[in-house]
Amino acid sequence: MSDEAPVTRAVREAVGAVTDPELRRSLGELGMIRDVRVDEGVAMVGILLTIAGCPMAKRIEQDVRDAAAGVHSIREVQVDVGVMNDEEREELTTRLRGGRVKPANRFAGNTLTxxxxxxxxxxxxxxxxxxxxxxxxxxxxxxxxxxxxxxxxxxxxxxxxxxxxxxxxxxxxxxxxxxxxxxxxxxxxxxxxxxxxxxxxxxxxxxxxxxxxxxxxxxxxxxxxxxxxxxxxxxxxxxxxxxxxxxxxxxxxxxxxxxxxxxxxxxxxxxxxxxxxxxxxxxxxxxxxxxxxxxxxxxxxxxxxxxxxxxxxxxxxxxxxxxxxxxxxxxxxxxxxxxxxxxxxxxxxxxxxxxxxxxxxxxxxxxxxxxxxxxxxxxxxxx
Ligand SMILES: Nc1ncnc2c1ncn2[C@@H]1O[C@H](COP(=O)(O)OP(=O)(O)OP(=O)(O)O)[C@@H](O)[C@H]1O
Structure with a gap:
């Protein structure tokens, strides 16, 4: 990523910082940004939703669009919305469970909650x-x-x-x-x-x-x-x-x-x-x-x-x-x-x-x- 143009990096950072309204974590952290390209002021951002028919799809897409448009020198934003495959989703859910593959009571024992x-x-x-x-x-x-x-x-x-x-x-x-x-x-x-x-x-x-x-x-x-x-x-x-x-x-x-x-x-x-x-x-x-x-x-x-x-x-x-x-x-x-x-x-x-x-x-x-x-x-x- 180091040879990425500064504007592309800026768009990646901006869209990566958008928060998923349900998971309350950034899209970057959740692995939901697939790819980012910038060509002559046009930003093309690929995002991956967790599930097909995600009720928050429209909002996430709009937030990504707004974030990319806010980057200096970007005059147009194209967002390509895809859906995670089974493997990507499993990786995400495991990460959200703090590395545990199987669900477990998160509030038992030494919880800080x-x-x-x-x-x-x-x-x-x-x-x-x-x-x-x-x-x-x-x-x-x-x-x-x-x-x-x-x-x-x-x-x-x-x-x-x-x-x-x-x-x-x-x-x-x-x-x-x-x-x-x-x-x-x-x-x-x-x-x-x-x-x-x-x-x-x-x-x-x-x-x-x-x-x-x-x-x-x-x-x-x-x-x-x-x-x-x-x-x-x-x-x-x-x-x-x-x-x-x-x-x-x-x-x-x-x-x-x-x-x-x-x-x-x-x-x-x-x-x-x-x-x-x-x-x-x-x-x-x-x-x-x-x-x-x-x-x-x-x-x-x-x-x-x-x-x-x-x-x-x-x-x-x-x-x-x-x-x-x-x-x-x-x-x-x-x-x-x-x-x-x-x-x-x-x-x-x-x-x-x-x-x-x-x-x-x-x-x-x-x-x-x-x-x-x-x-x-x-x-x-x-x-
Ligand atoms: N401080 C208050 N002043 C006025 N009305 C109140 C106050 N506290 C609760 N109420 C009203 O009392 C009614 C019962 O409240 P609530 O549903 O919270 O009770 P509950 O104990 O949870 O009942 P259940 O366990 O049967 O669901 C509601 O209409 C609520 O708006």
Missing amino acids: RVIAVTSGKGGVGKSTVTANLAVALAARGLAVGLLDADVHGFSIPGLLGLLDEHGRAVRPTRVDDLVLPPVAHDVKVISIGMFMRPGAEDAAVSWRGPMLHKTIEQFLADVYFGDLDVLLIDMPPGTGDAAISIGHLLPQAEVLVVTTPQSAASDVAVRSGILARQLGQRVIGVVETMGPGFLADGVPFEPFGSGGGAAVAARLSVLGDAVPITVSIPFSSAVRVGGDSGMPICSADRDDVAALAFEELATALFVRGTSLAGRSLPLAIH
Whole structure:
């Protein structure tokens, strides 16, 4: 390559630096630039897509075109789009797996990724909303964030993050052989059981038995190309069922956040999910109270579901074992529901909303180790 003309080298570098939107690595690094030639100001660039019908083909082609056109003295760009052959694809998938030919759980053992499982005692308490917003808040800080939706009873993460197609179904991830590329929303790489259900059979997963659920979670941890993550959040099914046990076995180093509403009925069962996590060797790192107390715009206190549930769960778990370092209350805010319904989490839609500010506090508490929010009151108000 050393006898390459400077302009050809400049075009090669420019197109090689284009990022694949799904793999989030440069085309040069991925071996997707086949050849580059320049003849009298015309750049001819051959690119190789990973699979035929790649949903990102148009975008990649355009990005390559723009990158080449940005090189001085290039007046025209021709892009020839091809597809990798089996051998090239296998080489790529092996490289993406860090040299491993066979898929393996990338989050087991000595991973640098923090794994945080978000759990609750019962359904409908706001666990998925917490997971989605926490993911968005952490990604907004520049962390590489993955989100695994393991909630077979209500895989709401794709909807909460706007990953639905025109029929309102969870988008399907692209596959490169047996490697699954997680769709990205709000800078978070997302994989959900809902993305793999046959249209019309979305409810079938609810009746999955333990081994099937275990296999699916195991496959997600091995086959999904998350790349190097700072944090992997897992939206757990509510309760103390099979998924919690599977995650406990597959990811014993996972930290656990317990979500509860302020009511005592919800907080009693939340304690149980924290106890189970500990029995599986995991550390309960915090309790998040959702739909908590706040103030109406005129300053009148507003407690639609009472108050104190989060602190009560943290206190009970602290008495029963290690102290739980983080307790955060996310105030009730209609904007949270509106954001969730429209696929625009409040942490993206309005970072000044009271609930968004509380999610920020949670993100800070989690990523400044040793910091405790316990007992600290957050600035709450309802608009
Ligand atoms: N802080 C909040 N303020 C207002 N509404 C909220 C808040 N948190 C969650 N909600 C709303 O509560 C409802 C239930 O939330 P969510 O789906 O996150 O619960 P969940 O515990 O994940 O339920 P499941 O496990 O059954 O899927 C949603 O309509 C959501 O918008």
